Amino acid sequence: MKNLSIIVFILALLNTLESLSIDLYLPAFPSMSKIFQTDIGHIQISISIFFAGFAIGQLLWGPLSDKKGRKPMLYCGLILFIVGAVAIIFTKNIYVLWTMRFLQAFGGSAGIVIGRAIVIDLYDKEKAVAIFSKQSQISGIAPIVAPLLGSIFLRFWGWNSAFSFLSILGALTLLLVVRYIPETNSKLTSPKTTANEIGLKEQLRIILSNRDFIINTIIGSIAFASLIIYISNAPLLFMEIHGFSSEVFSFIFAFNSLALILAAYITPKLIQRIKNIKILLSATILLLSMSSLHLLVSLCQLPVGLEVVVLFSSLIAIGILFPITTAHALSPFKEGRGTAAALMGFMQLMVTFLMSGLVGMLEAKSIIPMIITRIALAMIAVYFAYYTFSRKKVLA
Structure with missing residues (x-):
């Protein structure tokens, strides 16, 4: 078994990506409305689209992780998240922004749903409550620092620097998942489960x-x-x-x-x-x-x-x-x-x-x-x- 503290930290980081993706670029809305030549309302739609992508994505990643494994689906989800964030950096088209926000959320939702499954795979009910609490302690920092961090990014590097940060953080998370997260799906690790599938x-x-x-x-x-x-x-x-x-x-x-x-x-x-x-x-x-x-x-x-x-x-x-x-x-x-x-x-x-x-x-x-x-x-x-x-x- 890998080090528990590392696993909890990585799973919390997967949760943090969601919060940061919502809160980090909020201070940049007025600037983005000028760059994209639209009103703030159209920029705000990107949040609703993000939630839609997040909701739909979970319905896919959960069953796929049961069938194909937790780690492969985490890889796929994080790669989509990174691609979406990188694409946003270089666009000035509102429709591309909406599309990439959906892709970013669709991929990012894998971390939330599979992270929960991994905890339940590894621990009993009482221990799982403690693990989820530890994750919340770490990921709970995000809504506190995100608006301040977003303001700093906007002031020194422009609106798209928030998405540069998200893409880098997504890539770092992917490397940590590859290195430290074990495959916890017992259907893949136990040869006797296929008959009862x-x-x-x-x-x-x-x-x-x-x-x-x-x-x-x-x-x-x-x-x-x-x-x-x-x-x-x-x-x-x-x-x-x-x-x-x-x-x-x-x-x-x-x-x-x-x-x-x-x-x-x-x-x-x-x-x-x-x-x-x-x-x-x-x-x-x-x-x-x-x-x-x-x-x-x-x-x-x-x-x-x-x-x-x-x-x-x-x-x-x-x-x-x-x-x-x-x-x-x-x-x-x-x-x-x-x-x-x-x-x-x-x-x-x-x-x-x-x-x-x-x-x-x-x-x-x-x-x-x-x-x-x-x-x-x-x-x-x-x-x-x-x-x-x-x-x-x-x-x-």
Whole structure:
């Protein structure tokens, strides 16, 4: 077995590529709109296209990694990611930008879905939660430093330097995968598994009929949607409603992002003392409580400092839910873990698309639609967490 710390670092780096690909070039939007001779709205479409490529890509890479192996599919995905990033450096055509962003996301999604499968291949449920938490600690740095790093790139080297950095980082990640990541697909490493191999249709049936997978995927999807809804509405909240400058907003955004790292740090310690299902239920209740308190703070126009604390606490709950729901959703399967990871990732993105789209349609220079949507999502998460808690308690 390769060194565990190296494996965790590389898998976290695969996650980081996604965050950096979204956040790193945000400061360059005004400059890009001039270079591409279009409005900022057309540049923003590249983010939506990136998410579309990411969602579709996961559906492909997961099943392929079950059939062809984890490492070959990682190679293919990272190469596509690098090609997409390099092509963007040299283009000034908005349609080429959109196409290459889709390719970049399509390839980059391999790292997320296969990385989850690798962890489940190697470790049991309890250890997997700890590993996912360690990954979150490392990859959680990205949303903190990305806007600042993107501003530096833009100032000294221009808009396309962000994609130069992404292509270099992608190439470095590929070399690390080649050198340090083992092939963990037991179907390829064990000669006796081919006789019992099942088809994709049967795998999907088994996965979708598993109650733990469905419930934890729903809760994990709600946590992810709640996070993205906050991120996409943070500029409206802090810059337009509260009137803070972009510099102050960056500081507040970075501070709240620390909550995800803090949650990733405390989760492994919590699972050593408290049963996972109790942590799951407590985290959903915390998310609901903080989201509800946020509504009170907003309606009563209480100090913005209290609002930041409430949001920070809700992000801690989300950060705790990520590793636990991922490990619990994927651990039940001896085969088809890549397919299960793909379905989980796809469902997370679909829920996020639907909910963020709903908030976008309801928004009218108000933060209330965001808050109410997060409350509704948290209520659903509490329901499913309590249902699981009650069922496990009865079976115990």
